[in-house]
Amino acid sequence: MNNVFVNMPILSVLIWLPILGAVIILAGDSDRDSDGSRSRWIALGVSTVELVLAIALLAAFNPHASGFQFVEIMDWLPAYGVSYHLGIDGISLFFVILTALLTPVVILASWREHRRIRTYMAAFLLMEALTIGMFESLDFLLFYIFFEGVLIPMYLIIGIWGGERRVHAALKFFLFTLAGSLPMLLALVWMWQHAGTTNMVTLAHMPIPASVQDWLFIAFLASFGVKAAVWPMHIWLPEVYGEAPLPGTVMLAAVLSKMGAYGFLRFSLPMLPEASAYFAPLMFVLGVVAVIYISLAALAQRDIKRMVAYSSAAHMGLIVVGIFTLSIVGIEGALFQMVSHGLVIAALFLCIGVLLSRGQSRMLDQLGGLAARMPVFATFLMLFVLANVGLPGTSGFVGEVLVLAGAIKVNFWVALLTGTGMILSVAYMLVLTRRVLFDNARYSSNVATNDLNGREWLMLAPIAVLVLFLGIYPDALTVPFSHAVQTLVHETLAAGRAVPSGRLAMVTR
Amino acid sequence: MINESGMFSLALPIVAIAASALVMLLAGILSKRDHAFAITGAAIFVFAIVGRLVFVAPTGVGFHGMLITNAFTRFADILVLLGAIGALVLSASFNQRVGIARFEYPLLVMFAVIGMLVLIGADNLLSLYVGFEIQSLSLYVLAAVARDNLRSAEAGLKYFVLGALSSGLLLYGISLVYGFAGTLDFAGIARAASGAAGARLGSMVGLVFVLVGLAFKVSAAPFHMWTPDVYEGSPTSVTSFFATAPKVATMALLARVLFVPFGPMLPHWQLLVEIIAALSMIVGAIGAVRQTNIKRLLGYSAVGHMGYALIGIAAGTAAGIRGTLIYIAIYVVMSLGTFGCVTAMSRKGKPVERIEDLAGMAAEDPRYALALAIFMWSMAGIPPLAGFFGKLYVFLAAIHAGLDVLAVIAIATSVIAAFYYLRVIKVMYFDRGAPGFDPRSIGMNVVIYASAIGLVLFIFVPGSVTVASAQAAHVLLGSGF
Numbered sequence: 001m002n003n004v005f006v007n008m009p010i011l012s013v014l015i016w017l018p019i020l021g022a023v024i025i026l027a028g029d030s031d032r033d034s035d036g037s038r039s040r041w042i043a044l045g046v047s048t049v050e051l052v053l054a055i056a057l058l059a060a061f062n063p064h065a066s067g068f069q070f071v072e073i074m075d076w077l078p079a080y081g082v083s084y085h086l087g088i089d090g091i092s093l094f095f096v097i098l099t100a101l102l103t104p105v106v107i108l109a110s111w112r113e114h115r116r117i118r119t120y121m122a123a124f125l126l127m128e129a130l131t132i133g134m135f136e137s138l139d140f141l142l143f144y145i146f147f148e149g150v151l152i153p154m155y156l157i158i159g160i161w162g163g164e165r166r167v168h169a170a171l172k173f174f175l176f177t178l179a180g181s182l183p184m185l186l187a188l189v190w191m192w193q194h195a196g197t198t199n200m201v202t203l204a205h206m207p208i209p210a211s212v213q214d215w216l217f218i219a220f221l222a223s224f225g226v227k228a229a230v231w232p233m234h235i236w237l238p239e240v241y242g243e244a245p246l247p248g249t250v251m252l253a254a255v256l257s258k259m260g261a262y263g264f265l266r267f268s269l270p271m272l273p274e275a276s277a278y279f280a281p282l283m284f285v286l287g288v289v290a291v292i293y294i295s296l297a298a299l300a301q302r303d304i305k306r307m308v309a310y311s312s313a314a315h316m317g318l319i320v321v322g323i324f325t326l327s328i329v330g331i332e333g334a335l336f337q338m339v340s341h342g343l344v345i346a347a348l349f350l351c352i353g354v355l356l357s358r359g360q361s362r363m364l365d366q367l368g369g370l371a372a373r374m375p376v377f378a379t380f381l382m383l384f385v386l387a388n389v390g391l392p393g394t395s396g397f398v399g400e401v402l403v404l405a406g407a408i409k410v411n412f413w414v415a416l417l418t419g420t421g422m423i424l425s426v427a428y429m430l431v432l433t434r435r436v437l438f439d440n441a442r443y444s445s446n447v448a449t450n451d452l453n454g455r456e457w458l459m460l461a462p463i464a465v466l467v468l469f470l471g472i473y474p475d476a477l478t479v480p481f482s483h484a485v486q487t488l489v490h491e492t493l494a495a496g497r498a499v500p501s502g503r504l505a506m507v508t509r
Numbered sequence: 510m511i512n513e514s515g516m517f518s519l520a521l522p523i524v525a526i527a528a529s530a531l532v533m534l535l536a537g538i539l540s541k542r543d544h545a546f547a548i549t550g551a552a553i554f555v556f557a558i559v560g561r562l563v564f565v566a567p568t569g570v571g572f573h574g575m576l577i578t579n580a581f582t583r584f585a586d587i588l589v590l591l592g593a594i595g596a597l598v599l600s601a602s603f604n605q606r607v608g609i610a611r612f613e614y615p616l617l618v619m620f621a622v623i624g625m626l627v628l629i630g631a632d633n634l635l636s637l638y639v640g641f642e643i644q645s646l647s648l649y650v651l652a653a654v655a656r657d658n659l660r661s662a663e664a665g666l667k668y669f670v671l672g673a674l675s676s677g678l679l680l681y682g683i684s685l686v687y688g689f690a691g692t693l694d695f696a697g698i699a700r701a702a703s704g705a706a707g708a709r710l711g712s713m714v715g716l717v718f719v720l721v722g723l724a725f726k727v728s729a730a731p732f733h734m735w736t737p738d739v740y741e742g743s744p745t746s747v748t749s750f751f752a753t754a755p756k757v758a759t760m761a762l763l764a765r766v767l768f769v770p771f772g773p774m775l776p777h778w779q780l781l782v783e784i785i786a787a788l789s790m791i792v793g794a795i796g797a798v799r800q801t802n803i804k805r806l807l808g809y810s811a812v813g814h815m816g817y818a819l820i821g822i823a824a825g826t827a828a829g830i831r832g833t834l835i836y837i838a839i840y841v842v843m844s845l846g847t848f849g850c851v852t853a854m855s856r857k858g859k860p861v862e863r864i865e866d867l868a869g870m871a872a873e874d875p876r877y878a879l880a881l882a883i884f885m886w887s888m889a890g891i892p893p894l895a896g897f898f899g900k901l902y903v904f905l906a907a908i909h910a911g912l913d914v915l916a917v918i919a920i921a922t923s924v925i926a927a928f929y930y931l932r933v934i935k936v937m938y939f940d941r942g943a944p945g946f947d948p949r950s951i952g953m954n955v956v957i958y959a960s961a962i963g964l965v966l967f968i969f970v971p972g973s974v975t976v977a978s979a980q981a982a983h984v985l986l987g988s989g990f
Contacts, residue, residue: 017743026875026879032928074974076971076973077975079969079971079975079976079979116871118875119871119875141901145892145897145968148891148892148897149893151889151891155934158937159938159939160939167935167939168940170935170939171931173927174927174931175924175927175928175931178924178927179924180925182920182923182924183920185901185904185920186904186908186916186920189901189904189905189916190908192905193905193908193909235747288548381722393581
């Protein structure tokens with residue numbers, strides 16, 4: 001299988017194919033596409049081909065090899081040590097696949113969208129390309145370009161197709177993320193002139209003075225923290241998630257938030273090992289506060305979309321805790337949780353989309369009794385709710401257990417408080433389920449309650465199957481992870497041990 | 510020193526423009542009908558030819574040390590010509606529409622360009638001043654070219670008064686430098702500046718005045734006050750010229766003056782340039798936030814951009830000059846495109862200038878909206894557009910030179926600036942409306958789409974501009990130190 005790709009730059013194809021699709025959609029003759037069906041089918045076709053390629057990538061990926069695979073390298077600014085450098089390892093592989101999986105799903109979910117459909121489809125394809133490019137980059141400058149470029153399509157998606165306060169939300173999203181990213185740009189420039197290259201593999205092995213590491217860590221935290229919506233940098237999140245159109249929210253919650261967490265794994269840990277160890281307690285605090293405080297906030301929501309949005313942010317807290325345990329178990333747990341959260345949160349938002357498309361309200365006190373009227377929908381929703389709270393047998397369970405196992409080795413209280421947060425998530429998710437599915441029907445009679453149609457089955461069923469499959473057979477993820485995580489942890493810990501003990505005073509081991 | 514016959518080949522581009530401008534002037538006066546359109550076309554043609562002549566002319570020093578040509582002046586010359594060509598292309602149909610299509614217009618642009626080429630190549634404070642005045646006088650007239658229009662006349666007068674003040678300051682500074690250094694020659698000043706302490710102190714005072722005079726022209730804060738008013742008051746075709754060619758010429762001159770004659774005094778002027786850069790970025794960012802007129806907005810944005818470009822000069826290294834040159838090159842393209850979009854904003858032959866007039870543009874004319882959005886995102890420095898690379902190179906120079914505070918100010922102002930650039934995009938994409946603009950001329954379309962495509966595709970070939978600007982930077986430093 002691997003031989004097929006020897007002569008085919010599959011990673012580049014994954015980036016450029018959607019861009020090509022977007023250009024074709026935008027350049028097309030608008031008169032011949034008045035109802036937008038041509039744009040829809042092009043977008044769906046391109047994203048499906050992407051998915052097939054991503055699955056082929058998974059099949060060709062060798063989980064037992066260490067280092068990066070499918071590496072492509074081309075001169076870009078040779079005089080400055082910058083190159084077009086792509087490659088994937090166990091850590092990035094599944095985020096490429098997750099993006100490729102969710103893009104056709106959200107395009108299906110927006111099949112009924114009719115406002116400026118060409119711009120819409122082009123924006124989603126562009127976002128897919130930039131996101132995949134970001135996960136594949138092995139050059140810091142290239143990474144930054146993709147990381148920041150995502151703002152452009154997302155700004156348009158929120159601002160054009162969002163809810164009532166969309167303009168404000170779009171601006172908030174853009175400025176918060178930009179303000180977070182620019183410190184990273186300075187950090188990038190510093191590392192660039194320090195090392196003479198932006199090759200991420202080289203940068204990961206470059207010693208950086210401890211005093212500078214602290215500053216760089218803070219710069220990275222500003223950037224990745226805002227993207228991943230780590231408390232207290234999550235304040236943009238409720239409004240943006242609430243106002244974005246549903247497919248946009250799905251991409252934001254499932255994929256864009258992972259960019260931040262991925263950044264911690266790809267940059268903060270390997271490049272700034274000493275600062276990571278030094279700041280780990282701070283990150284635990286941020287993570288634990290996120291889990292508990294944001295869960296409580298979720299409990300107080302009356303709007304189901306916002307409730308799921310808060311739930312998403314709370315789970316990001318769990319991921320942050322897992323990453324900064326700096327242990328193999330914890331990081332594998334965080335990675336597992338990232339994939340699982342991507343699937344489950346996407347599915348929950350899609351379920352809300354199903355309700356909205358039937359004219360149902362988003363308000364909890366205007367919903368109810370759907371279990372009897374829409375049994376298939378209810379089954380799906382229940383499954384995803386249970387996966388979200390981490391019921392054994394679903395993918396959510398594996399991630400949580402691994403993170404807690406990693407955390408308890410570091411500090412009992414961190415594990416305990418994180419676990420408490422998880423219990424709170426059960427509380428609000430069950431409130432949601434009861435109100436939507438089982439309470440007396442409060443909706444007015446003019447809303448439709450027909451059960452899922454074929455298109456919606458196509459959206460939700462694959463995710464449901466994956467959630468169950470990963471819950472039953474977690475090795476499907478952990479085996480490909482393991483090599484990359486082991487390398488990461490051994491390098492990080494090795495560098496961390498070299499630190500004078502005084503600097504580790506902040507760590508409560 | 511090149512012999513007498515070689516001297517003119519050194520000034521070939523300048524001579525070519527001057528000769529053809531005089532011929533066209535005669536033709537314009539003698540003919541009964543006004544051939545504004547034909548003369549504009551001829552001027553564009555001449556500029557294009559001169560763009561080639563810049564490379565034909567040999568490099569070296571001539572006219573008894575008055576004029577110099579090298580890789581640096583070539584780089585700046587080409588940018589000036591590019592800006593002038595773009596502005597003329599935009600002006601052709603715009604001027605007809607607003608009734609200022611006279612043959613004097615392209616001629617004044619040509620005379621201004623002569624001034625710019627002279628001051629870029631000046632190797633003596635005297636030729637610098639002559640070039641400066643040729644440029645400025647042409648620009649004063651251009652600002653007031655719509656003489657029946659009150660705002661245009663006001664802009665012309667304002668520009669003239671403040672410009673005359675800055676010329677006075679410049680001249681005073683030059684006289685001080687002459688008094689202490691005993692020469693006007695760049696190389697001579699450099700020798701004096703690295704010599705006795707007394708001469709250095711006196712030259713420093715002179716340098717401050719020279720710097721202030723030049724800062725006026727590039728509209729760097731705190732000498733930027735004229736910029737928004739003149740941008741707003743002048744006809745848009747004139748503003749699009751103001752925003753491009755003179756900015757390049759003066760910025761190039763600033764770099765040459767600081768690095769060649771005053772190169773040895775780098776530690777003395779560095780802080781001064783840092784302060785000007787920081788102030789420009791802050792004023793540009795904050796001043797633009799409340800603007801409703803798109804030309805005023807671009808005026809403040811120009812102030813901010815000059816601040817970013819000055820970071821490179823403040824760094825005081827070859828990497829810094831390279832950063833400034835790349836920034837200016839990209840800025841010229843962004844400005845041309847943006848002003849192309851602004852000149853296209855007119856209803857029933859009357860120009861409209863409020864940002865709200867763009868409401869609903871994305872639905873009505875998606876290509877125009879996309880192009881203007883690309884310019885705005887590029888000005889905000891969002892990758893993968895070219896504007897990002899401009900910022901990247903100056904940040905690289907700043908961090909390398911240890912100007913951390915300046916870099917932090919730069920990113921803070923970038924976020925504020927992004928706010929108002931985004932507002933333009935917001936109005937086009939998110940607001941409802943029906944702009945109903947007049948159809949655009951072919952020239953406008955060419956400028957708009959060529960700039961937009963250039964800014965998008967820059968990412969694929971960043972090498973070429975980088976190499977050219979790096980060579981230019983090395984030449985400058987090589988002759989300075």
